[in-house]
Amino acid sequence: MKISVAYHAQIRLAAGVDQDLVEIPDGGTAVSALRAVSHGAEFTALLFDEQGRLRPVILLVVNDVPVEPDQALQPGDKVAVFSPVAGG
Amino acid sequence: MIQLTPEEKAVYEWQMWIEEIGEAGQVKLKNSAALVSRCGGLGGPICYHLASAGIGTLALAHGGNVQPSDLNRQILMTHDSVGKSRMDSIRRRLLDYNPRLNIVAVPENITETNVAALVKQVDIVFDAAPLFQERFLMNGECVRQAKPMIEAAIFGMEGQVTTFLPGKTPCLACLYPETPPHWKRQFPVLGAVPAIAASVAAAEGIKVLLGFGETLAGTLLYFDARTMRFQRIPIRRRPDCPVCATGKV
DSSP states (O other): OEEEEEEOHHHHHHHSSSEEEEEOOTTOBHHHHHHTOOOOHHHHHHHBOTTSOBOTTOEEEETTEEOOTTOBOOTTOEEEEEOOOBOO | OOOOOHHHHHHTHHHHTSTTTHHHHHHHHHTOEEEEEOOSTTHHHHHHHHHHHTOSEEEEEOOSBBOGGGTTTOTTOOGGGBTSBHHHHHHHHHHHHOTTOEEEEEOSOOOTTTHHHHHHTOSEEEEOOSSHHHHHHHHHHHHHHTOOEEEEEEEBTEEEEEEEOTTTSOOHHHHOSSOOTTOOSSOOBOTHHHHHHHHHHHHHHHHHHHTOSOOOBTEEEEEETTTTEEEEEEOOOOTTOTTTSTTTO
């Protein structure tokens, strides 16, 4: 199924694109949609720790609702990925 | 409660026409105190809006000297202050906006040593710090002292604001359960973007102080100034949050 994945802040900068359209198996999860893209080591390091787990500071949002990484997706779902940001 | 002077009634006349503020709300603002840290791209406009709205006291924590790279966004820092104390510039600029303002000026950033005393003397905290260590200190102290905290943050053309009410909403540690390992002190920023987030934060804080309107409690307001798209994201408390879990507040 096709899933859009949109990036924000540091993640968007590391990805070099605003979003991707990925193809994942039916029953795929929010985190599996993220694993389906590849934008280099910095991008990966922002999202995943050394054990390959999604960092707990990453906010995953599906159709404007925060979800756990193992949230099952439906075709056409829109995943948004937010990294922590601070002040200035 | 300290009442308004004739001068203040003239200055805040149009503001008191806002039904939810009125003279009673203006008096309440005058008798309110807020902590803002730091007072840069986000905190500076927050301070400006609070000062201009007639808040009685601002406790301000920001260390160091003005740098040239501050000047594209830190509206309380001036060109003639480069190399000089940031807090001196902040204080001078704010008193230009509101000479009646009571300022508690602390020329240092939030630390474990000063955070408790600073939070104790105010009614509300505005988190505008660039480092998560400072943010977590303010968050922890606000939870301990049951003080509301307005959380503002930016990166590039994007920003976000939320309102933390201890015991009712998530806290910062619910949102970020660990110190983000890849956050850098220096980041891309256009001054108008923290100004948007700061204006939202100031309005939120005034609403919380005066008890009106629908706040961003439990909601992360995210915006992207590239597209001017604003998004409201519901956020939840973590039942196992080490800072605000049930029983700790």
